[in-house]
Amino acid sequence: MKFLASPGNLLLATWKPFRPNFERIISRIRSKSRQIELEAQTLSLQRDAARHEELKRLLDAFEIKSRSHLPCHYVPASRNPGFMGREEVLDEIHQHLAKQPTEQRTASLFGLGGVGKTQICLEYIYRHMDEYTAIFWVSADSVIKLAQDVRGAITKLGLINEESHESDQQCQALFGNWLRDTGESISYECCYQSRHTLTLKIPR
Secondary structure, rough: OOOOOOOHHHHHHHHHHHHHHHHHHHHHHHHHHHOOOOOOHHHHHHHHHHHHHHHHHHHHHHHHHHHOOHHHHEEEOOOOOOOOHHHHHHHHHHHHHHOOOOOOOOEEEEOOOOOOOOHHHHHHHHHHHHHHHHHEEEEEOOOHHHHHHHHHHHHHHHHOOOOOOOOHHHHHHHHHHHHHHHHHOOEEEEEEEOOEEEEEEOOO
């Protein structure tokens, strides 16, 4: 007596050796699919976080700008009523700084102490004060003087009040954020003074 295998039994017998490999492949496909889904979710969360940070930055910038007291001219030194001459230097500075704002413009005055750098800069500032929404005179002679001028500048801007207890680092961060976030919407000038150099800087 002979028993002939039915087509179904034959197919099952043929498939059986390949089943473990097939199941491993299916498992890998499912694992890879879950990995891709997790990566997609991570990228989506990262994009959402980036949009959130950008929105927060814009809102912070709007808040800072909205509470700024403008125009603001922080120039601790007074104008010298007896200033004379130096017209050629003053005209050269103005022609350079008054160019179209396609890039950051800087003018530096070099020389030993007492040759008139400070007086030239002060005269330029007071002559053209109405052309700038904000002007800040910041001394870089020492860390202490720098911190004092930054605090004075943001106090006059209205970012803090005179009774505020922000640290020097916090004040510098506030000042830097204000310069960064408002640089494209207003015209401002920063004057940095060190022992032998006086630099006027106009943002891009």
